[in-house]
Amino acid sequence: RRLEGNLHRALADEEFFLEYQPQIDLRTGRVFSFEALLRWQHPEDGLIPPDCFIPVAEEMGVIRRLGEWVLLAACRQCRQWQQPGLPPVRVAVNVSGHQFNQPGFIEMVDRVLHETGLNPELLELELTESALMAGEQETIMTLIDLKVRGIHLAIDDFGTGYSSLSYLKHFPIDRLKIDRSFVRDIVKDLDDRAIVEAIIAMAHSLGLRVLAEGVEHEDELELLRERGCDEVQGFYFARPQLPEALGKYLEAP
Ligand code: G
Ligand code: G
Ligand code: MN
Ligand code: NA
Numbered sequence: 001r002r003l004e005g006n007l008h009r010a011l012a013d014e015e016f017f018l019e020y021q022p023q024i025d026l027r028t029g030r031v032f033s034f035e036a037l038l039r040w041q042h043p044e045d046g047l048i049p050p051d052c053f054i055p056v057a058e059e060m061g062v063i064r065r066l067g068e069w070v071l072l073a074a075c076r077q078c079r080q081w082q083q084p085g086l087p088p089v090r091v092a093v094n095v096s097g098h099q100f101n102q103p104g105f106i107e108m109v110d111r112v113l114h115e116t117g118l119n120p121e122l123l124e125l126e127l128t129e130s131a132l133m134a135g136e137q138e139t140i141m142t143l144i145d146l147k148v149r150g151i152h153l154a155i156d157d158f159g160t161g162y163s164s165l166s167y168l169k170h171f172p173i174d175r176l177k178i179d180r181s182f183v184r185d186i187v188k189d190l191d192d193r194a195i196v197e198a199i200i201a202m203a204h205s206l207g208l209r210v211l212a213e214g215v216e217h218e219d220e221l222e223l224l225r226e227r228g229c230d231e232v233q234g235f236y237f238a239r240p241q242l243p244e245a246l247g248k249y250l251e252a253p
Contacts, residue, residue, distance in 0.1 A: 003056045006042070011065060015041050018073055019240035022249050023092065023211060023233045026225055031249040033090035033124060034081075035233065036074040037240045038066075058098040067099040068108055075116040075123060077243055081250055082122070089250065092124040094156065097131025101138075106145050113149075124152035124175070129161025132171065140170060147172040154211070159199060168206055176203045180214020180234070187219050197227055204228065 010016060020034035040048040057063040071093055078091035099105065113120055125146065132139055132155070143153060154175040159182055178199050182192045196212070203210040212224050215234030224232060238249070 003053055004060050007053065007057055007060070007062045007066070010040060010042070011062070011069060015043070016066070016069065017041065017242075018070065018077070019242060020077070020091075020246060021233060021240040022238045022246075023231055024237055025231050026229065030087070031089065032087075032231070033092050034078075034246065034249075035092040035126070035240075036070060036077075036094070038070055038094075054096060058096055063096050063098045064102060064108075067096060068112065070094075071109065071112045072116065075112050075118040078122055079116050079118045080243075081246075083250065086250070086252055088119070088122055090122045090124055090152065092126055092152075092154065094126045095131070097128060097134055100125075100127060100131050100142065101134045106142060109146065109149075109151070119150070121150040121152070124154055126154045126156040126177065128156050129158070129163040129167075132167060133161070133163045143171050143173075157213075159195060165202075168202075168208070173208060175209045175211055175231075177233075178210065178212045178229075180212075183212050183214045183220060183224075183234075184216075186223055187217075193223070196224070196229075200228055 017039055018036045019039055020036055022031040023033040023035060024030070025032045038050045038054075040050075040053055042048050054063070057066050074091045074093045078089070081089050113123070132143075146153060152174045153172065154177055155173055156177050157179040158176040160179045176199060178196055182196050182199075185192045186196055187193075200210050209230045211231035211233060212229050213233050215221055215224065215232045215236045217236060221232060221236060
């Protein structure tokens, strides 16, 4: 496909950039973290969304280089956000299963942390259920390796995978991100609402934090708050934005 050769060139020509979307703690009202979201500004085709090129990058093995570029850029940015006298703010980085399950992943993370000087406790990695199902025993070892460094771990798109729930018991996970397909109709659809309530209850009884993705309206927010959801992310608060636009979220409350 045409995208393929393009991906290598795009990395070399620095056509990729990151936007950041705030994640809000509902108890304090504070932005405690930003999710890094990859974008590709193609010289002819314009802005290409990650859904279009990440699967191609995975297939052709460029995801390792691309993933390392993302992690480096995000950690560097997060380092810059830290200001004396203000509470620390984290960055959340999406990690493809292809990347996570390859040998050398931990070493790559260590290299980036060393190079950027970012405190590992300010980094969260977002993994999908399917990424975690691939390796089982090796997966647990990798997660523990990340955890002992202080890195936070989240399950992205939670509820959409086909995996069993037993891994939640064994894996050192900090946070579940409820997929936005459940949040979208939470006000009207009683089934979706029941699923969200069940995820929140389960997360809390396992000692996990729970974040709802894709919050677009106030009534969704209120419902999530009532049900004890810890954190939210979505267009209601903020769209993914360039770092230059994020200053207002970094100021003292
Ligand atoms: O930001 P947007 O809605 O376009 O993202 C679409 C999908 O692309 C999301 O599922 C998101 O997790 C994924 N994605 C965004 N940035 C990255 C990235 O840096 N690495 C990986 N592996 N996936 C990403
Ligand atoms: O799968 P993941 O959670 O990584 O995907 C994040 C994607 O969700 C980003 O591409 C972002 O643009 C998108 N997103 C974030 N908030 C909202 C929202 O409120 N509504 C919709 N439709 N998409 C959102
Ligand atoms: Mn994500
Ligand atoms: Na998601």
